[in-house]
Amino acid sequence: MEELKPCPFCGGENLKIEDGYADCGCWVECCTCGANNPFRHGTHSEAFAAWNTRAKDKESEILLSALEQIGKGDVPVNGVSGLKFIANNALDEIKALKASK
Numbered sequence: 545m546e547e548l549k550p551c552p553f554c555g556g557e558n559l560k561i562e563d564g565y566a567d568c569g570c571w572v573e574c575c576t577c578g579a580n581n582p583f584r585h586g587t588h589s590e591a592f593a594a595w596n597t598r599a600k601d602k603e604s605e606i607l608l609s610a611l612e613q614i615g616k617g618d619v620p621v622n623g624v625s626g627l628k629f630i631a632n633n634a635l636d637e638i639k640a641l642k643a644s645k
């Protein structure tokens with residue numbers, strides 16, 4: 545069985561696979577925050593692959609959020625360049641995300 549990556553929303557690792565009725569398909573759900581695959585999948589392995597893609601999306605989310613903040617212009621944070629602060633923050637978040645995988 546493939547390994548599931550932690551929840552992209554809460555970082556939770558308590559995940560379960562849910563099987564729908566009849567041919568409704570299956571999906572992965574986070575037992576901590578209730579996040580689940582937006583689509584139903586025919587096989588567990590498809591559901592797993594889709595879930596793990598969402599985990600990857602979290603990295604893009606962090607980067608996009610950093611870029612949006614940078615786009616607003618440089619505002620000093622605690623006396624240092626806000627741009628440097630934002631970039632380091634995003635890097636730390638991504639490093640933490642990768643370390644938790």
Ligand SMILES: [Zn+2]
Binds near residue numbers: 555556575
């Ligand atoms: Zn979660």
